[in-house]
Amino acid sequence: MHGLDFNEIPINVDNDNDDSHDKDNNVEGENTDKMMDDLEKDFIECPEIFQRLVDDSKKPLYPGCSKFTRLSAVLKLYNLKAANGWSDKSFTALVQLLSEMLPKDAEYMVWHHEERNKDGKLRHVADASQWRTIDRTIPDFGGEPRNLRLGLCTDGINSFGTLSTQHSSWPVMLIIYNLPPWLTTKNKYILLTLLISGPKQPCNDIDVYLAPLLEDLKLLWNVGVRVFDAASGSHFQMHAMLYCTINDFPAYGNLYVYRPKTDKGCPVCGDNTESEWLENCGKYVYPGSHRFLHENHHYRKRKKAFYGKTEHRPAPLFLSGKEYHKRVMNITTEFGKPYRPPPDRVYHTKRSIFWGLPYWEHLSVRHYIDVMHVEKNVFDSIIGTLLNMPNKTKDGVKARYDMVADTIIQKHKSLAYY
Structure with missing residues (x-):
């Protein structure tokens, strides 16, 4: 939000005094520290403006600029104005044009x-x-x-x-x-x-x-x-x-x-988290995610895809x-x-x-x-399994054993359910 405002920099320029300027326009070695010392007494009653000048003498003109600081850019423009005898009107027009060319990002804060x-x-x-x-x-x-x-x-x-x-x-x-x-x-x-x-x-x-x-x-x-x-x-x-x-x-x-890797690993569901421990893979999985769907969603009725029974439970509070x-x-x-x-x-x-x-x-x-981890992990798992990529596929021997064990368990659950 802190920007460069030429109108707030009280530097007096006398167009008729040629001795106070470098006629060759060579201001690369200008000592800004000396200028700050000379101006300090003029800003005793306006410490805020003086502090802005100090800050501008250390900050680049724009991000990535290594040649000009905010203050050195202003000094060069003022020296150019004095050396060529520009009028205040023409100089103001130039500054307004430069402000449109250079990034001024403050307006994006209210986008x-x-x-x-x-x-x-x-x-x-x-x-x-x-x-x-x-x-x-x-x-x-x-x-x-x-x-x-x-x-x-x-x-x-x-x-x-x-x-x-x-x-x-x-x-x-x-x-x-x-x-x-x-x-x-x-x-x-x-x-x-x-x-x-x-x-x-x-x-x-x-x-x-x-x-x-x-x-x-x-x-x-x-x-x-x-x-x-x-x-x-x-x-x-x-x-x-x-x-x-x-x-x-x-x-x-x-x-x-x-603790995200526990039987209650979902911080939203909390104690209502549904989980199963895979003995061979040595990890928890969290089935029953289709209970988060709308109550009339057709997936809730797909028995074959979800353990042979329909899902009527509402989403956890x-x-x-x-x-x-x-x-x-x-x-x-x-x-x-x-x-x-x-x-x-x-x-x-x-x-x-x-x-x-x-x-x-x-x-x-x-x-x-974050989206990146979700997309990458899901993509890697699906593509790695479909293409049977070594060290990427989830279709391993342990996973096959867990699928067999889970099928037997769910079959008994379905019989008990009916």
Whole structure:
């Protein structure tokens, strides 16, 4: 949101004084630090503008620009104006033209409010019911479209392109949902807030690393920060909230310390999770997913595809944020390795640090599974099985034994059912 505004830079230029300028227009070695010292006394009564000049002397003109800073670009333009005797009118026209040529991204921060197609279809995060609920229940926040709604993403990566058991890197990034969908995940708009590095993954101790970030998020929610909007040319108090987290399922288990590989591995279904243990493959599977379909869906009547019986059960009740919070609010969190959860805590083994955010329990959906992992894993499993690819196919000997055992079990269940 912080942009370059030539009108706020009080640099006096005398077109008649040729001695004060370099006639050869050679200003590459200009000492901006000396200029800042000379101007400091003029900004005692306007520290905000002076601080902007200091910041602009260190920031590139635009992301990726290594030759010009924001301040050096202004100085070069002013020197060019003075050396050639340009009028104020012509110089203003030039600056306006340059501002149209160079990226000015502040206007995209309200794209979701002013330019989004609002036809009831789900194309952007702002089309979700949770976004509308926030606007309705927290009007002080939702009424300002420039307030940020952030998504937190983290996962373990292989920094050097090779699998290693001696090193683990966990970047923690924030993405801005105010932006259009084609800009949300671009490199220049992704904020790398933390890089957790060590010999092992952080597991339960990830909250220790996230604590400073959570303090900043609380500050942005409660107090906010005063920023300059380059699109409207005005200042405003910007607030921000963590809208959701985005991870694959194992990383979800780290953030919320929920055990996803158990018989109750679904955090939405909870105790109503339907699961079966495969003795040969040594893992849980979760059948009965067609109970999430509409009550009149024709798949519910396909007996041959689903254990020889129709499905009449409704979908499990969805736990609200407040109900979920009641389950974990009294859990004592312990840090350090090795961490052994209390015996009475089979699924939720600690209270996640995210519950410390004042609005977290009011969110209906706090976590999203990233599309990339879902698509890739499903694609790999299907293609690997169809093409019988080594180390990729799911049609192995153990799977065949489990299918035979499951068929016998379901046959007895069907007889008992009828």
